[in-house]
Amino acid sequence: xxxxxxxxxxxxxxxxxxxxxxxxxxxxxxxxxxxxxxxxxxxxxxxxxxxxxxxxxxxxxxxxxxxxxxxxxxxxxxxxxxxxxxxxxxxxxxxxxxxxxxxxxxxxxxxxxxxxxxxxxxxxxxxxxxxxxxxxxxxxxxxxxxxxxxxxxxxxxxxxxxxxxxxxxxxxxxxxxxxxxxxxxxxxxxxxxxxxxxxxxxxxxxxxxxxxxxxxxxxxxxxxxxxxxxxxxxxxxxxxxxxxxxxxxxxxxxxxxxxxxxxxxxxxxxxxxxxxxxxxxxxxxxxxxxxxxxxxxxxxxxxxxxxxxxxx
Amino acid sequence: xxxxxxxxxxxxxxxxxxxxxxxxxxxxxxxxxxxxxxxxxxxxxxxxxxxxxxxxxxxxxxxxxxxxxxxxxxxxxxxxxxxxxxxxxxxxxxxxxxxxxxxxxxxxxxxxxxxxxxxxxxxxxxxxxxxxxxxxxxxxxxxxxxxxxxxxxxxxxxxxxxxxxxxxxxxxxxxxxxxxxxxxxxxxxxxxxxxxxxxxxxxxxxxxxxxxxxxxxxxxxxxxxxxxxxxxxxxxxxxxxxxxxxxxxxxxxxxxxxxxxx
Numbered sequence: 001x002x003x004x005x006x007x008x009x010x011x012x013x014x015x016x017x018x019x020x021x022x023x024x025x026x027x028x029x030x031x032x033x034x035x036x037x038x039x040x041x042x043x044x045x046x047x048x049x050x051x052x053x054x055x056x057x058x059x060x061x062x063x064x065x066x067x068x069x070x071x072x073x074x075x076x077x078x079x080x081x082x083x084x085x086x087x088x089x090x091x092x093x094x095x096x097x098x099x100x101x102x103x104x105x106x107x108x109x110x111x112x113x114x115x116x117x118x119x120x121x122x123x124x125x126x127x128x129x130x131x132x133x134x135x136x137x138x139x140x141x142x143x144x145x146x147x148x149x150x151x152x153x154x155x156x157x158x159x160x161x162x163x164x165x166x167x168x169x170x171x172x173x174x175x176x177x178x179x180x181x182x183x184x185x186x187x188x189x190x191x192x193x194x195x196x197x198x199x200x201x202x203x204x205x206x207x208x209x210x211x212x213x214x215x216x217x218x219x220x221x222x223x224x225x226x227x228x229x230x231x232x233x234x235x236x237x238x239x240x241x242x243x244x245x246x247x248x249x250x251x252x253x254x255x256x257x258x259x260x261x262x263x264x265x266x267x268x269x270x271x272x273x274x275x276x277x278x279x280x281x282x283x284x285x286x287x288x289x290x291x292x293x294x295x296x297x298x299x300x301x302x303x304x305x306x307x308x309x310x311x312x
Numbered sequence: 313x314x315x316x317x318x319x320x321x322x323x324x325x326x327x328x329x330x331x332x333x334x335x336x337x338x339x340x341x342x343x344x345x346x347x348x349x350x351x352x353x354x355x356x357x358x359x360x361x362x363x364x365x366x367x368x369x370x371x372x373x374x375x376x377x378x379x380x381x382x383x384x385x386x387x388x389x390x391x392x393x394x395x396x397x398x399x400x401x402x403x404x405x406x407x408x409x410x411x412x413x414x415x416x417x418x419x420x421x422x423x424x425x426x427x428x429x430x431x432x433x434x435x436x437x438x439x440x441x442x443x444x445x446x447x448x449x450x451x452x453x454x455x456x457x458x459x460x461x462x463x464x465x466x467x468x469x470x471x472x473x474x475x476x477x478x479x480x481x482x483x484x485x486x487x488x489x490x491x492x493x494x495x496x497x498x499x500x501x502x503x504x505x506x507x508x509x510x511x512x513x514x515x516x517x518x519x520x521x522x523x524x525x526x527x528x529x530x531x532x533x534x535x536x537x538x539x540x541x542x543x544x545x546x547x548x549x550x551x552x553x554x555x556x557x558x559x560x561x562x563x564x565x566x567x568x569x570x571x572x573x574x
Contacts, residue, residue, distance in 0.1 A: 011413075018414045026426055138562075142555040144506055146513050146529055147547035150536060158537055250421030254510055258533075268422060269514055272429040280426050287419045295417070 004303055012296045017070070019288040023281045024069045028062065038275050039082040078285065079278035081271075088282035091267060096286070098168065099252050099263035101175070105183025106190060106248060114191035115237065118198025119230065125203060133195065140192025145251050149185035149258040156181055166260040182259045186251050190244065194237060201233040208232075239302060245294045249287045313556045319369055320376040328354070329363035331370045332521040336361055346539055355545055358528070359535055364542065367523035368549055374517075374524040375553060378439055379505040385443025386504075387450050387497045394454025395481050395489075399462055409455070412448045420445065424507060425516060433516040442504050450496050457489040491568035495561050502557035509550050525550050 027035075036053040037044070053059050057068055072079065078088035121133040140148075157165040169178035205211065206229060214224045252265035260266070264283055271279035319326070329335070338352045339361025348356045355364040397408040427441045461467060462485065470480045511517045512526030520527065525546040532542025 015414055015417050019417055022414070022418070026430060138558060139551070139555060142502065142506075142558050143551050144509050144513075144526070144547070144554075146510070146526075147543070147551065150529070150533065150543050150547070154536060154540060246416070246419040249419040253422060253425065254513070257514065269425065272425055273515065275429070277430065280429065284418065284422055284426055287422055288417050291419065292417050 005300065008296060008299055008303075012292050015292050016289060019292070020070055020073050020285060021066070023285050023288075024066055026284070027277050027281045028058075028065055028069070035082065035277060038277075073285065078282040081276050081279050083271075083274055083276045083279075088278050091279055092264065092282055092286055095262055095264045095267045098261060099249075099256070099265060101179050102182045102186055102255065102261065102263065103248055103252065105179055106187030106251075109184055109187025110190035110194050113187070114194030115198045115234070117191070118195035119202055119225075119233075121195065122199040122202035122206065123225065130199075134199070137192040137195045140189055141196075143189070145185060145189060145254040146258055148188050149182075149255055152181055152185050152188075153258065156184075166258070168262055178259075179261075182255050182261050185258070186248065186255045189251065190248065194240075197237055197240060198233060201236050202229055205229050205233045239298055246287070246291045249290065313560055316372060316553050316556060317376065320372040323369035323371075323373050327363070327366035327369045329366040331362060331367040331523045333363075334361040335363065339363070346535060346542065348539065348541070356539065356541060358531060358542055362521075364528075364545055367528060368525070368545060371523040371525045371528060371546065372549065372553075374435070374512075374522065375505050375508060375550070378435070378442065378508040379501040379553075379557075382439050382442035382446065382504045382508070383497060383500040385440075386446035387493065387500060388447075389444070390447035390450025390496075391454055391493060393447065394451040395458055395486065397451065398455035398458025399477070399481050399485065401459075405455070408451065412451055415445065415448050421507065421510060424511065425514065428511060428516045433511075433519065435518045435522075438508060438511055438517055442507055446500065446504065446507075450493070450500070453492050453496060454489055457492060458485055461485050461488050491564075495565045495568065498557055498561035498564055502554045502561065505550065505554055505557070 034049070036049045036056060036058055039056075040049045040052050050059075057065055060068075076089060078092070080087050081091065117133050117137070121130040124130045153165055156162050163181050164178045167178060169175050211224060211228055214228045215221075219228075249265070252263060253269050254265070255261065256263045256265035257269050264286070268280055268283035271277070271283065335353070335357060339347060339357040341347050346357045346359050346361070347353060350356070353363050353365070355368070358364055358367070393408050397405045424441050424445060427445070428437050431437045431441075466484060467480060470484050475484075508517060508524070509526035509529075512524040513530045515527070515530065517526060518524050528546040529543050532539070532546070536543045
């Protein structure tokens, strides 16, 4: 187990280094416009632009810039905003908790709506209810997040007036209330996907010998389904739940834009529209680090559950 | 799907109005708000007095163009990497699969947004970014299939006959992995159309006044309380198109691999 653990953690570190290197290319090699000019503003003199270029080491050779960049990121310094000179880490620290809040909400939506619908469909395989549930799920997967979000906002925010149309509410309960619609929007496509995944996994498990044995032992159908069937069917679902973080963070960009939610997704898209590359890259690096960590945790949990992986 | 493709092909000829023309005379009401469906504008107008139906018809071309072209690029890259990686294994396989791991460690949509933003928004950049980033799943799936195929007797027989690697890969192994490639490509068109609509919605797709469904939703969002059709019409177009490709992909999967039919 220790060898597997070290191997897997070493690969996570290498992946993070490659992610940071990729983000360096994105920030310093690819941009069509001059970062010093963007930071100085369109009316700044050539001297000011040159001074900023020197301050940011943009006049140094690329390999030197790369070493400085990786060194800074390794020390937790993601640079400062071109727009307001605020450290990127401060902007991320302010916005991350709000993204985490709706990500948790979305995960609850995915698991509490998606999994039961999947089980319901699997237990009524090839019935009208199964077909209807899977058809609705396919529509949920095919709908763009912004359409789902605007639809939810129109019905629950505008027509029924149950929740605020956007922004962050005051106080703890105000914030929770305003997080409901963004969470629902972010989680609904995932819920559709999980319902299909759960149905497939349960149908696979349902035909296994241990299910027949459980029934032959005289266990109640409820116990067979929940304790033996779902417990096994949920393993791949939970695994995917960890891997799915990237999709969730991508969806957060759109959801937070629709609901003017002050999270990392909104920060990312605002920085893109303002050409504030350090902030944008900070979002990419932090999101990637979260994905690498989630994948590592999933692999370790899987290895702990299944000896064939850690010994293989 | 055929009707959507037909609309994409013939959209500019079917459109009753020029999609960029602002109809100041009848396209806006007295208060300057968009008009609803009527004889002059069958689906009404947008906030600038442009004909919604015409913009939808012409916008179909952008969605399908990006969907097919970007998926073609990404599936081509994924197919070649998957074939070579699974067939030769060793260092090529390790490098290819670790590259897939690294690319999958980036949040796909956020990376697309960042790349399009640093290279200037526009149709060609959207197409390239979606094409160059979307190959990972295809590479993984094809590699898995090739790993199984390369141990089959027909491959060993081809090797024994002295056939070259290229011929074995492309003439003998490729036809046996074409099933999942077709399924993934069809589903890939659906997800690429979705990604393009998101980029357009965020203002990073084709520049105005060229119509695209995602941008139409973004423009209509400010009017969604008074004129929900401005959001609903392009939204339904995206939904129906993506749903169609997803259904086609699933149908293909059921036909090509009945074990997955469920």
